[in-house]
Amino acid sequence: MRSTFSWALALVAGLLGGPALAQTPTPAPVTTAPTTQATDARQLWQLLDYVAVDYEGAVDKGQVVSEGEYAEMLDFSANALQQAQALPAHADKARVVALAGQLRAAVQAKAAADDVAQLAHQAAQMLVAAYPMPVAPAKAPDITKGSQLFQQICASCHGASGGGDGPAAQGLDPQPIAFSDAQRANARSLMALYQVTSQGVEGTSMVAFGALPEDDRWALAYFVGGLSYNDELRATGKALWQSDAGLRARFGDLAALSTTTAQSLTPAMPIDQARAVLAYLRANPEVISESKASGVALSRQRLAQSLVALKAGDRNQAMKLALSAYLDGFEPLEPTIAARNKALMTQVESAMVQYRATVASGSLQEAEAAAQQLHNMFSQVEAELNAGASDATATFVGALTILLREGLEALLIVIGMVALLRKAGRQDALRYVHAGWSSALVAGGLTWAAATYLVEISGASREVTEGLGSVIAALVLLSVGLWMHSKSSAGRWQSYLSEKLSASMGQGSMWGLFALAFVSVYREVFETVLFFSALASDGHHGALLGGGLAAVAILAVIAAVLLRTSARMPIGRFFSATSLLVAVLAVVLVGKGVSSLQEAGWVSATPLSAPRIELLGMFPTMETLLAQAIVLALVVIGFAYNRASANKAVGAKK
Numbered sequence: 001m002r003s004t005f006s007w008a009l010a011l012v013a014g015l016l017g018g019p020a021l022a023q024t025p026t027p028a029p030v031t032t033a034p035t036t037q038a039t040d041a042r043q044l045w046q047l048l049d050y051v052a053v054d055y056e057g058a059v060d061k062g063q064v065v066s067e068g069e070y071a072e073m074l075d076f077s078a079n080a081l082q083q084a085q086a087l088p089a090h091a092d093k094a095r096v097v098a099l100a101g102q103l104r105a106a107v108q109a110k111a112a113a114d115d116v117a118q119l120a121h122q123a124a125q126m127l128v129a130a131y132p133m134p135v136a137p138a139k140a141p142d143i144t145k146g147s148q149l150f151q152q153i154c155a156s157c158h159g160a161s162g163g164g165d166g167p168a169a170q171g172l173d174p175q176p177i178a179f180s181d182a183q184r185a186n187a188r189s190l191m192a193l194y195q196v197t198s199q200g201v202e203g204t205s206m207v208a209f210g211a212l213p214e215d216d217r218w219a220l221a222y223f224v225g226g227l228s229y230n231d232e233l234r235a236t237g238k239a240l241w242q243s244d245a246g247l248r249a250r251f252g253d254l255a256a257l258s259t260t261t262a263q264s265l266t267p268a269m270p271i272d273q274a275r276a277v278l279a280y281l282r283a284n285p286e287v288i289s290e291s292k293a294s295g296v297a298l299s300r301q302r303l304a305q306s307l308v309a310l311k312a313g314d315r316n317q318a319m320k321l322a323l324s325a326y327l328d329g330f331e332p333l334e335p336t337i338a339a340r341n342k343a344l345m346t347q348v349e350s351a352m353v354q355y356r357a358t359v360a361s362g363s364l365q366e367a368e369a370a371a372q373q374l375h376n377m378f379s380q381v382e383a384e385l386n387a388g389a390s391d392a393t394a395t396f397v398g399a400l401t402i403l404l405r406e407g408l409e410a411l412l413i414v415i416g417m418v419a420l421l422r423k424a425g426r427q428d429a430l431r432y433v434h435a436g437w438s439s440a441l442v443a444g445g446l447t448w449a450a451a452t453y454l455v456e457i458s459g460a461s462r463e464v465t466e467g468l469g470s471v472i473a474a475l476v477l478l479s480v481g482l483w484m485h486s487k488s489s490a491g492r493w494q495s496y497l498s499e500k501l502s503a504s505m506g507q508g509s510m511w512g513l514f515a516l517a518f519v520s521v522y523r524e525v526f527e528t529v530l531f532f533s534a535l536a537s538d539g540h541h542g543a544l545l546g547g548g549l550a551a552v553a554i555l556a557v558i559a560a561v562l563l564r565t566s567a568r569m570p571i572g573r574f575f576s577a578t579s580l581l582v583a584v585l586a587v588v589l590v591g592k593g594v595s596s597l598q599e600a601g602w603v604s605a606t607p608l609s610a611p612r613i614e615l616l617g618m619f620p621t622m623e624t625l626l627a628q629a630i631v632l633a634l635v636v637i638g639f640a641y642n643r644a645s646a647n648k649a650v651g652a653k654k
Contacts, residue, residue, distance in 0.1 A: 040087065041131035044100075045124050046195045047080040051103065052120035053187040056113035064110065068174075077107040080123075092130035095313055099123035117187070121264075125312035135191050136255035137218035140286040146223030149216060154224070157205065162227035172205050185228035186262040186271065190282065193221035194258070222282055229279030237280025240273060241287065247277065251288055252301035257281050296378050296385070299329030303355075303371055310359060310367055318359045318367075323601045326352045331599070333385070334531070338398065340384050346612055348377045353598070353605050353621065360604065392543035399547025402531045405614075406524040407555045410437070412585060413473070413520040415559060416578055417513060419566035432510045436517025443518075444525030470593030473520050478586040478631060583635045587628050591617025594627045 051073055058069035077100075084100035087093050103119040128135060151160065156168040157176040164178035179185065197217045200208030209217065241247060250268075251257050265274035281288065302325035310318040330348060337345040355370040362370075417433050532544065566578075592614075597603040598621060606622040617628065 040083070041127055041133050042195055043199060044080060044083040044087070045127055045133070046192070046199055047076050047083065048100075048103070048120045048124040048127070049189070049192040049195070051076050051080065051107065052117040052124070053184065053192070055107065055116045055120075059110045059113065062110045062112075073107050077104040080104070084123075084127075087131065090130045092126060092314065096123060096126050096130060099126060099313075117263075122312050125308060126314060129309065129312060129314050129317055134214075136253070136258040137215065139215075140254065140288070141215065141219040141222040143219065143223055143226075143283060143285075145216065146219035146221075149212075149220045150223055153209065154220070162224065174204055176205070179224050179227040182228045182275070185225070186275065188225070189261050190218075190221050190225045190258040193224050194218055197221055222285060226279060226282040229275065229282070233276045233279040234283055235280075236273075237276035237278070238284075240277055241280055248297060250301065250304055251281060252297060254285060254288055256301070257285060257288055295329060295333050296382050297329075299325045300375065300378055301325075302329060303374060306359065307367065307371055310364060315359060319356060319601065322352070322356045322359050323599070326599060330381075332531075333381070337381060337384060338401070344377070344380055344384060348374070348381060350607065350612070350620065351377055354607050357605055357607055392540040395540040395543040396547040396550075399532065399544045400551045403528060403548050403551035404554060406528045406531075407551065408558070409585065409589070410521045410524040411555055411559055412562075412581065414517055415562050415566070416582060417517060419563065420578065421513075422567070429510055429513060432514040433517045436514040437521040439514075440518045440521035440525055443522055444529055447526060447529060468593070468597070470523060470589045470596060473516070473523070474586045474589035474593060474631065476516050476519075478583065478634060583639075587631050587635070588615075588617035590631045591619060591624050591628045594624045595619045595621070598623060 054069065055073050058064065058066050058073050064070045081097070081100045081104045084093075084097045087096065099119060100123050103116065103123055106116050106119055150158075150162075155166055157164075157166045157172070158179060159165040159169070159176075162179035164176045164180075166176065169176045177184070194217055196206065197212075197220055198208060198210050200206050209220075212220070251260070260278070262271060262274040262278055265277070269277075302321045306318045306321035306325065309315075309321060326349075330352065334345055334349075337348075351370065351374050355367065355374055358367045358370045414433065414437050418430060421427070421429050421433065532548070594603055595617070598605040603623055608620050608622055608625065610618070610620040610625065612618065612620050618625065
């Protein structure tokens with residue numbers, strides 16, 4: 001008996017090895033050098049930003065209040081349209097040109113300042129999405145260095161405190177900008193200040209400082225961006241930052257800080273709080289690098305970025321960010337959340353599917369409502385995680401259920417193959433099956449090592465691997481199940497095994513066994529690595545190991561029972577029962593496979609009001625249920641055909 005299932009014990013134990021104490025580090029951000037195309041786009045972006053910020057000083061309630069400012073806005077908007085039309089070819093160029101044209105028309109029509117600012121920001125967002133340009137420093141700027149640079153090269157015009165009253169300001173037309181002007185500062189981003197520092201402003205005394213190192217220009221921009229704030233505001237902002245997880249999620253990286261204005265924060269908070277938060281962060285940008293978003297924070301960040309892209313008219317980018325919100329933020333937390341509140345985990349998954357469906361074909365208002373619902377759910381998730389942060393029992397239960405769920409599917413397939421070959425007397429073919437599942441364990445270990453130390457494996461890559469593996473395994477199992485049922489129905493299994501299977505299984509079939517065993521086990525190892533790595537981050541390594549070992553013990557008992565039962569079962573009943581089991585597994589796997597491909601964005605998702613039963617691979621989307629219905633229909637038709645053929649053969653004998 002010991003030799004009978006020792007290989008099965010090795011299989012289920014292998015699912016535990018490696019990921020038990022794995023933790024995948026966050027990769028360093030990648031920066032790219034600016035190109036000529038990016039330089040052209042920067043100039044256009046600067047024009048758009050100027051119109052967004054300065055237009056309200058030119059027009060009020062449809063009336064020109066400053067002829068000089070309005071003439072400048074007409075000139076800037078016209079130049080923006082010309083530069084948009086001169087951009088290099090790109091799939092989204094037409095959208096940028098269209099928005100620039102709408103902006104020009106709005107300025108000519110003396111439209112409301114809010115409408116003009118919205119058009120300018122939409123055009124700028126689409127521009128950055130289509131023509132990438134540096135929007136943030138590669139590292140947190142040195143604010144002290146920025147202060148020194150300001151006194152050396154800026155204070156003579158802008159004043160020592162940024163009031164626009166330096167000794168060299170007299171006689172300049174236009175007058176230097178007063179960086180201490182709170183109203184103007186509320187509308188100006190750090191990226192805008194960086195662009196002005198780098199490009200200068202044509203027609204003014206503001207020259208370009210592009211010769212300065214890029215780090216110095218960003219340091220200068222960050223320092224200047226804080227001149228309208230005081231120490232009291234910074235202290236208030238620090239308290240808000242430390243107490244509000246949602247706020248920290250919004251500023252997941254320096255790009256978010258560099259492109260955010262106080263005005264853009266006002267839908268979520270009062271303007272005084274928005275100013276306080278930016279006062280603190282612009283003076284202490286290193287706190288963002290120290291709190292790089294992950295988990296729920298990353299999901300919130302990606303969700304916010306997705307809405308920004310949708311508002312800019314870029315549904316493709318919005319969908320990519322929505323997928324990342326689930327794959328890279330929420331999915332790694334699922335084992336922990338499921339162990340504490342499975343219903344909440346299911347609700348969040350369904351809500352994220354609904355949000356992606358809305359991004360794909362719904363209105364902006366519907367997407368905003370779906371996003372707000374998700375943010376509310378994320379708050380519940382954070383409460384669950386914080387409440388159970390030190391609960392080792394949850395880690396134990398999570399490890400146990402994950403390994404049982406993932407290991408059982410692989411175990412059933414491999415044991416079915418082993419039992420079939422033993423019934424056929426093909427002991428020589430068993431080594432191909434054992435080589436398949438053992439190679440999958442090794443490949444899983446290498447995958448974990450590569451993901452931990454060499455490269456980042458994205459959430460989409462994980463889901464594609466799992467999805468394709470499941471669909472391929474489902475198709476193979478469907479054909480195997482129909483074949484086994486045909487032999488059981490015909491009543492000629494004994495002669496078939498002795499005359500056909502033993503003689504016809506060549507080298508190609510042997511490698512087919514290897515491939516099926518490998519794919520079936522590797523997809524489960526792959527997902528187990530992911531989930532165990534997430535659980536390991538809680539720090540309860542003993543509970544994690546204990547849960548995994550308990551699952552191994554349970555799976556070993558299941559393997560022993562199945563092997564013993566199949567050995568004693570009459571071959572006809574074995575073929576009949578195994579064919580039914582294999583067919584059920586095919587239906588389950590195709591549902592899980594299509595669901596994974598939906599999560600990776602390879603297959604669309606149409607939400608339905610249907611039950612979610614993960615054990616059966618049932619998910620409430622039209623595509624997954626349709627795929628399962630097709631496979632189930634093929635099973636029913638195939639079984640009926642086999643039964644009819646068997647009855648016909650029996651009748652012919654009579």
